[in-house]
C-alpha cells in the first residue's frame with residue numbers, strides 16, 4: 001500500500017492548470033475517467049491517505065475544486081471545472097513521487113482573446129487616495145494591481161490599457177472619459193480600495209452606474225468572483241453616479257478590492273503573494289463577465 005502525502009495545485013499561464021498528488025514511497029496505478037463535461041474522476045489503486053479526506057479550491061478560472069477521499073483500498077480524486085476542457089497527465093519519479101494532471105486552459109484564452117479592457121488605477125501622484133492605519137497608500141495598491149492584471153490578461157491575448165502608468169497625478173475625469181470613448185473597450189474597471197471610516201472588515205465591493213441594469217449584472221458577476229477567491233466577507237454591489245462609469249455604463253464597474261482602513265485587510269493587501277490572489281480574483285471576474293456576454 002502506498003501513501004498519498006499531499007494534494008496541491010498550480011497554474012502555468014496560459015497553458016495549464018495543474019493538480020498534483022504526491023506519493024510515498026512509490027507511485028501507484030491510476031485510472032482517469034470523465035464523469036460529465038465539468039467533472040473528472042481519478043482512481044488510485046492500492047493507496048491510502050496519510051491525512052484526513054480533504055478538498056482544495058484552486059479557483060484559478062478553470063479548476064474550481066478538487067476533492068480527495070479514501071475508499072477501502074483505493075483513493076478517489078474528483079476535479080470540478082468551470083469550463084469543459086481536456087486532461088493530460090504525467091508521472092514523475094523523484095522525491096516525492098508525483099502524478100500531475102494537466103487541464104488545458106485554452107477555453108480561457110478563447111474567452112479573453114482580442115478583448116479590450118481598460119483599467120483605471122485610481123488616484124496617483126499628489127492624490128494618495130485612502131491611507132491605511134500603517135500608511136499603505138491606495139494609489140500604490142491600485143497601480144500595482146493594475147500592472148499585474150495587465151500582465152496576466154495579456155498572456156491570454158487580451159488588450160489592456162491602463163489610464164495611469166506611473167505615480168503621476170490622475171488625468172482629469174473629462175480626459176479619462178475621452179480616452180475611454182475613443183478606445184470603446186469591451187470592459188472598463190475603475191480600481192479602488194474601500195475606505196470605511198470605522199476601519200471595519202468589509203471585503204470587496206463592486207459598484208455600477210445607477211441606471212444600468214447591464215452594469216448591475218456584470219458588477220454581480222465580478223463581486224461573486226472576488227468574494228469566492230478572497231475569502232473575506234461579501235461587501236456586495238452598490239449603485240454609484242460617478243461620471244467615469246457613466247461613459248460606458250453597460251460595460252463599466254468600480255471595484256473596491258478590499259477595505260484599506262481595516263487592519264486585517266491592509267495587512268493582506270501588503271502581501272506580495274496575496275496581491276497575485278487579488279489579481280486572480282479580478283481575472284476570474286473579467287473572464288466570467290465575457291463568458292456571460294457570449295452565452
Ligand SMILES: [Zn+2]
Nearest residue numbers: 122129192193
Ligand atoms: Zn479610491
